Amino acid sequence: MRLPRTILAGTAALTLLSAAACGGGGGDAQRPAGATALYDALPDSIKETGVIRFAGDSHPPYRIVANDGKTVTGIDKELQDALGKVLGVRTEISIVNGLPAALSGMLASRYDAFNGPVKDSAEREKQFDAIVWMVTRTSYLIPKAGSAAIKSSGDLCGKRVAGTAGSIVEDQAKRLTEWCTKHGKPGIDFMGLADTNGTILAAKSGRADAAGMTESAALDVLGKEKDAFTYVTQTDEQGAGVDQLAMLVPKSSGLGPVMLDAFKKIFENGEYKKIMDKYGLQNVAVPEPKMNTAATP
Structure with a gap:
């Protein structure tokens, strides 16, 4: 017995809907073309939005904030763009009023990271993963x-x-x-x-x-x-030493290890050196990025 066309059409539509629900429209549909293992390792919350949200205060030459209070240029913008490129997501910077606002904002999940540069300390590592990418005096x-x-x-x-x-x-x-x-x-x-x-x-x-x-x-x-x-x-005798400066990422987010791998990638492809050379920061560059150095015995 042949089924009426209306029934056949309805059956076909249901088949298509089932296929979309079961396989075609899941997380894989949102995966960018050419995405790498770094993208796959990102927390789901970042893959869903396609953006890593950075907090940042006004701190030239790292963050040079335009008169509109929103447009940011400088080392941070270029470094974050390079990291976003290897991770397969966009990056954006929200201007905050100093370090305490950046830290509390990350813990409240308003921001995903803060590039500082901020000192890596054992106390901060209790709540944040710290990816060291430069030193300073x-x-x-x-x-x-x-x-x-x-x-x-x-x-x-x-x-x-x-x-x-x-x-x-x-x-x-x-x-x-x-x-x-x-x-x-x-x-x-x-x-x-x-x-x-x-x-x-x-x-x-x-x-x-x-x-x-x-x-x-x-x-x-x-x-x-x-x-x-x-x-x-400040001199070594006066306690200056060479401090490790880091990007901070909340431990609870799971982003830290992925961000470390992204840093390793921009060291490998030359983007890190290119940015540090552009801003005359050769004397504070590091040979490789490291994570949570303050907690290392």
């Missing part, structure tokens, strides 16, 4: 128009130093204060501010005698305002 911008006679980092004892609150610079200032007191000098009066731009303005306005920041950031400012500042760099 702390430098201090000194306004040429200022009255404070600062010729070396030792002359900062007893002076007002502005720096980003909760940053590596604050840690470095504490070590420098210990050095000052050990040598019978008054400690540093540290002013914790929201971002690097704020520290520069504090020094320019006379509210601070110096602005502390990473050496790469100090060199960037000097390149733009060479007639306005000089700078001094």
